[in-house]
Amino acid sequence: MLRKENSRSYQEFSDDDDEGDARPPDYYEDDVTEHLEDEEPDCSTSQEDDIRGSSPSMRFSKACLKNVFTVVLIFIYLLLTAGAIFLAYQTISEFVEKHNNPVMSVTYQEVDKFSPPGIALFPGNAQLLSCRHHYHDYIPPLVNPGKPQIGDCFIKEVTYFGPFANETEKKALVVRGPSDVRNKELIFMQFSQNQTEEDFSGITYMLFAKFNDLVQSANRSRFMRDCERNYSMRTFSGGFRTWVKMSLVKTSGKSSESVEFRQESTVVTFNDKRPVEEKTNQLFFAAFEWRDPFIQEIRLIVTANPWSSVAILCGVVMALFKAANFAKLTIQWIIKMRKRHLRNKQRELNLITDS
Secondary structure, eight states, X not given: OHHHHHHHHHHHHHHHHHHTOOOOHHXXXXXXXXXXXXXXXXXXXXXXXXXXXXXXXXXXXXXXXHHHHHHHHHHHHHHHHHHHHHHHHHHHHHHHHHHHSOEEEEEEEEOSBOOOOEEEEEOTTOEEEEEEEEOTTOXXXXXXXXXXXXXXXXXXXXXXXXXXXTTOXXXXXXXXXXXXXXXXXXXXXXXXXXXXXXXXXXXXXXXXXXXXXXXXXXXXXXHHHHHHHHSOEEEEETTEEEEEEEEEEEEEOSSOEEEEEEEEEEEEEOOOOSXXXXXTEEEEEEEEEEEEEEEEEEEEXXXXXXXXXXXXXXXXXXXXXXXXXHHHHHHHHXXXXXXXXXXXXHHHHXXXXXX
């Protein structure tokens, strides 16, 4: 109706112009103004319709982008959580492995003198002929080998029952070992034994850390039994000179310490120049000396540091808390967006119902 009236007014305006009817200018202006005022409601209505028509698509695109962004954030959260759990598992596994497999650390301590070790000899039927101290790796020529000679060693005799067979009684000659490593002090001993009774002959010996421990012990039999249980036994044969060079090794474990001797033995044949009638007794020769002035110390070190592992685990726990907080905020945001979407949808349905 408005368009017909407008067209008719334009027609009348043109007709009147042709007929030469003079009307005041204000009349035409008022007509144009009324025409524009009549057109304005149409334009505003059409713009509202366009906006109303385009708003659902815009809302759908925004909601789609937000949902995609939410899925990406959740995926990142899951990756971070999995990485934190793997890091915690790896840290605990490495700590347990390092704790069960300590690293060996070897150091050397130089000394001028050693504490005199104990040299326990088990001669059996053999007889000790002499025991003397010598220096500078020099053993003088033998005088009357096979005959008893004057010695200068400090010797203790101990009788005890063995730790592995209590019925076996043992007799040990415990000699105070060398201590002056700088002057190369050594102990040289001679034994003799009738070789007609046995096919093979030898003298067993054992080294333990400190001779003074035996002297100060209240029960020497028990002390020797404990030494035999903890230290190894060796043998030197008859008809040879056995040169034993000792080195001390201290091992420190997790809860205890042990001391042991490492030995390097050199065997030299004895040139027996005795008369034939005296060769029925087999001779034994043994020399004990320190190899070098160094004590080897072996320590078992656990490289796993509990504090660093605890720090890493604390960082992992903090990351998990942050991830949990992030997940909580994400879920709250999703719920909020869902409520907003439902509210807008309900508002649109209400507008459609009202129209």
